Amino acid sequence: MRILHTSDWHVGKVLKGQSRAADHIAALRALVDVATAERPDLVIVAGDLYDTATPNAESTLIVTRGLSALRKAGADVVVIGGNHDNGRALDALRPWADAAGITIRGAIGKPEEHLLSGTTRDGEQWRLVALPFLSQRYAVRASEMFDLSAAEITQSYAGYVGDLIARLAQGYGADTVNLLTAHLTVIGATMGGGEREAHTIMGYAVPSTVFPSSVHYAALGHLHRAQSVSGPCPIRYSGSPLPIDFGEEENFASAAIVDVTASTAARVRELPLPVATPLRTVRGTLEQLATLDTGEAWLRVYVQEPPRAGLREEVQALLPKSLEVRIDPKLMPGPGAGKAEHARAGRSAGELFADYLGQRGHADEATVALFHRLHDEVMHS
Template structure:
């Protein structure tokens, strides 16, 4: 059987105030096209479908239409909630979406209460079992483990670590595997040793939120993870993969390669994994140089969203000059090499001994500005404010 693994769509994400819904629309249309081109049995979406737990109506409309299009093509759609999603809303819509052939998981469940979704692959009738673990906060991981596998979580063990609670859930769900079928596990979490993509919520990715990849049982044909935005495979007994984000959400992700993962597998055989590039959506790029050097990079920048680091001292109108030639610049900063490096404190006596013009000149030097027009404007305003007329 064949399925596509994807995650971290972050539909509704804005970048420095710029709405990216049209980009997401193009990306999701490309993913739909790939499910059709490769005639897959299923698509597994490993969390963070939305960027916000209070997703806008436009974002929800785009996601729902996309999922319903896939389901209407006969594709099994399995999606779990990530830390950006609202798990309760996923659960509220679970019965309705289930009628449409879309399996939503907003909370962890026991294997006999929907925690493992089973279907027959349309391509070869292979029995397929998908164990689902949506994002678990530290507090909810304990609660979920107690509800799902109470025998393994007596009160005396309530001091267990986050990875132990998740391990208990993984073990419990793995007991629902079929040795004669294809067994898949999807989760939204951080695996120890995984590489961050650059746009993740760090507070929900570090500290106690790590789990080792070794917790996933060898009987799992494929572990489909979400949360880290960089495409990567982690060493483990089972194939453990992050698909990465199909659209970079922050400039820290500009070097990531957006893909979805095509997985081909069958009972008793290892999974074959192929990355399918995602070409829709605008890329993120950082440019550096003086204003003149930046002008020379216009053609290379194309339609990308830009972060600009200016390698010269600032002056009045610099930002406007850059935006005139690079209208897609969302961030404009003076490179640290061209800002004042002095970190010494100035005493009150030193301040009192200087004129306002001298103090302003010191400030301009500190921020790396040597624009005479700014100093002249300060002098004019100072004269107006101090004039006795």
């Protein structure tokens, strides 16, 4: 059978106030093109369809249209909830999804609901353990957590996940293609740069040994970088279909196509996906920035100029797609700055403010003058 594995869409993501809706529509259209060309038997979306637990109407429309289009391409579609998703809200879509031929498992329910089965066009039987993101609060009862050390909590979470997978895997068949999808962090995998750190490290990381050797392919979501992970079975993160923020600009946007049978090892092809609006970090003086051709990319700019009022606006006039403008860290004062502070006693607010700016490398006459004007307005109003 053939599987299209994708995850971490993060529809609804706003980057420094800029909507990514057009980029997400383009990314999902590219996924549908892959499904149309590759004709998978099964599409697995391994969590984090949304960037927020309270998606707006536009985001819901983008996701539901994307899932419907994948289904219309001829494949079975299975979706699990991620840590950014509201699992219960996803499950509320199940009547619609069932009617559309899409299977959703947004949150942990009865164990028997998380072992799915199906048949390919060629009559091949498959079974899939579908495990949405599992919060530590759910996995480890609060009364237990108060009595456990951090290491013991980690062990308890990993143990619960492993026990749940082992229980569900008992439903695998000897002559079926046995699959697993989950939204979690595996120890040894590499973060992509934009994940929610609290849900990727410490108590939320599990060893690859939680996956039984009877799994023919484990399709994971949560980490945004496409990668395989060593373990007792083939384990892979598909990565996000587009970079989520500037920490991921070097990530390779892709989806995974997997060919596997009950008696042969999984063969994975990583298919690149076009990114409608790339993310790019640039550095330089105003003069250097003025010479750059950055195309349609959204920009993070490290400007190599002394801090002053209006500098951001000057950069954005040169590079209108600058979403983030920072002073290059190399120009910031070192840890020894500010040791020679003047005494506060007997000094005006304006003098103190000017010293404060100077100690932090932001000395600028225009900013000080603006402070004096605002301070006078407040004091005499």
